Amino acid sequence: RNPEGMPESDAVDWFRDIAHGVAYLHDHGIIHRDLKPGNIFVDQGTVKIGDYGLSKYISCSRRSGQTESVGTFHYMAPEIGKGVYGKEIDIYALGIMLCELLTGQPPFKGQNLQQVCTRAAWARHDEAMAALEHCDGDVELVNLATECLSADPDDRPNHAGEVAYEITSHLESATEYAQTDLERFFDLSMDMFCIAGLEGYFHRVNSNFSRVLGFTKREMLSRPIESFVHPEDVEKTTKAFEVLGAGMPIVRFQNRYLDINGKYHTFEWTAKSIPEENTIFAVARDVTGTLRDSN
Secondary structure, three states: OOHHHOOHHHHHHHHHHHHHHHHHHHHOOEEOOOOOHHHEEEEOOEEEEOOOOOOEEOOOOOEOOOOOOOOOHHHOOHHHHHOEOOHHHHHHHHHHHHHHHHHOOOOOOOOOHHHHHHHHHOOOOHHHHHHHHHOOOOHHHHHHHHHHOOOOHHHOOOOHHHHHHHHHHHHHHHHHHHHHHHHHHHHHOOOEEEEEEOOOEEEEEOHHHHHHHOOOHHHHHHOEHHHHEOHHHHHHHHHHHHHHHOOOOEEEEEEEEEOOOOOEEEEEEEEEEEHHHOEEEEEEEEOOOOOOOOO
């Protein structure tokens, strides 16, 4: 599970936003000192860090000359018990939250609060390290969590911005990988896949359109979609776009498309739209001459 019930699909994105927020605090000379899931809020998709009751301005030095009040023991860096505080304690708390996100459990556990405090004070998180090693999380995130949880503050990332950068790099890499897989599927499928705009132009077509109709991809993208449609089918095609524009899908919709030799092919479409993004995702099959070809 994710801390505080974070949806799986959003958890890593939200963690990156948390790290960015902490980096902003550090850039302005503030350490939070009580970072934990209970102090993280999501308001209309925006991640916010709350409860600054223990926050403190810091100087260039990370060491204080007196014992300070601390936050939740489950998220306490080991150096706090020695009267040492600095931005590294927030980095440590980020590591604990990332560990929870990846493993579903906090690094420090015990039968009572005293055991938790003792293990936190001595950074005894062998169980958490083992859980990280065997979790299903990506190795980049596991390594980042392990680095943030280093017992020695000097071995942790120097700034929360570095944590945010590593998370951003991971997300961009994952997105690029997913896009590569989508590209393969888009181009290798035997169906005709396309992405179109509600304004009536193709934004992208796979190679099967050229195979069936003979037009180049450039020709398909540069002309209005209705210019390829049989004149008798233009009106119902326009109505189909209106349905999609209203956010409703179309299933087994048929119209006829002109090929480069002047012959018409009956296409059967299934399509869904995202009106707020002016985007239609559609797949078509050439059913010319089949029983479903009623034209």
